[in-house]
Amino acid sequence: MKCEMKPKKRHVLLLWMLVCSGMTEAIEPISTSIAVGMAAALTGFLASYQNILYYFHECCRPEWISFNRTGLQADLERKLFGQHIASRIILKAVSGFMSNDNPKKPLVLSLHGWTGTGKNFVSNLIAENIYKEGMDSSFVHVFTAELHFPHVGQLDTYKSQLQQWIKGNVTNCERSMFIFDEMDKMHPGLIDSIKPYLDYYEKLDGVSYRKSIFIFLSNAGGENIVQTALDFWKAGQIREEIELKDLETVLSVSVFNSKNSGLRHASLIDKNLVDFFVPFLPLEYRHVVQCALAEMKARGLRPNQEVADLVARDLVYFPKSERVFSVKGCKTIQSKLDYYT
Incomplete structure (x- = not known):
């Protein structure tokens, strides 16, 4: 959403509000002045409302899209x-x-x-x-x-x-x-x-x-x-x-x-x-341990090296004899961690 109210829509909204208040039927100069004053005030309100809207509803603007x-x-x-x-x-x-x-x-x-x-x-x-x-x-x-x-x-x-x-x-x-x-x-x-x-x-x-x-x-x-x-x-x-x-x-x-x-x-x-x-390279045992420790931290748990090692050892590695690379990387870390914690 671009969150921009087009001028035509603003004018229509102002006219509608004036009609609802009965201002368009007034013919005295003082009533006309009041109507004009209210219209100006409403215009200012709508402009402020639109600025407020930018902060509460996601828009295609820098307030919501900004590279860090x-x-x-x-x-x-x-x-x-x-x-x-x-x-x-x-x-x-x-x-x-x-x-x-x-x-x-x-x-x-x-x-x-x-x-x-x-x-x-x-x-x-x-x-x-x-x-x-x-x-x-x-x-x-x-x-x-x-x-x-x-x-x-x-x-x-x-x-x-x-x-x-x-x-x-x-x-x-x-x-x-x-x-x-x-x-x-x-x-x-x-x-x-x-x-x-x-x-x-x-x-x-x-x-x-x-x-x-x-x-x-x-x-x-x-x-x-x-x-x-x-x-x-x-x-x-x-x-x-x-x-x-x-x-x-x-x-x-x-x-x-x-x-x-x-x-x-x-x-x-x-x-x-x-x-x-x-x-993306295949992950080694040490990387799986890091994944397990990071997941603990993300869950608000105190990182535990012993538990991380248990999780990492439970995975399948290849080549089978050397067990160098994890077959599934860190894919099953979350479910494994549920088991060990």
Whole structure:
């Protein structure tokens, strides 16, 4: 909601209030003066009311949408574990985009990795540091394949609905965020239907999409990321030595060719409209412990190292003999913690 009362609506409201008070029937000069005075007073009241409204009802204004770079950096450093590449890319990409008053295109991020590595969590952190209402903001929109696009036979309908939904919401607020979860379960070609909105157009049918953010979440490419992490580990190199250049090319190619990817053969990749392919590395035992301690703190509990170790040891790791990487990352930490506390 833009929370703006148009001049015509203000005039209509003033006239209605005057009619209800009987002022329009008065013909004496003094009554006319009173009516004019009341109208002026009402105009001032409505202006004040509108300003008050900005603070009590979410609007597409700076009071409700304001990027907190320091907050995002702190959240990534303290709450996201084992993702040095993703943290660096996310902070730079979002900060650069939000500080640009005239971006040439929307920000498009494609987050990839196995389940439980932090993709959804990072999306939440971004929203919480842009929108006052965080993920509850009416300007943050989440789509999941199985919920919103379940039937293959209705692909054309989904394309039309998705286009209308995005256009309508960006028309309402240019600083909108769209999150597409389960991209690996999404029908190939569906995302290409919104390609024009992600391109370098100033406006489409009078609407500018340049200040919006699109985030794709997918397990596609996860095997390549895991293999790279394993190769570094087998070579005796620490994971922090893995760089984006070690993964970016193989990741984009893998996503483009994967049968389990909503971006399979997508023109978004061909046209280089995805700004960053962000890899999420498999988590190690120490990262799972950190997740457990952080969850305790979030629940208002005193972090307990012994309990955190019990939770971490209860998970499945691979390779089986060495137990290096958690199969499900930190996905089941909450339920495990319920058991041990």
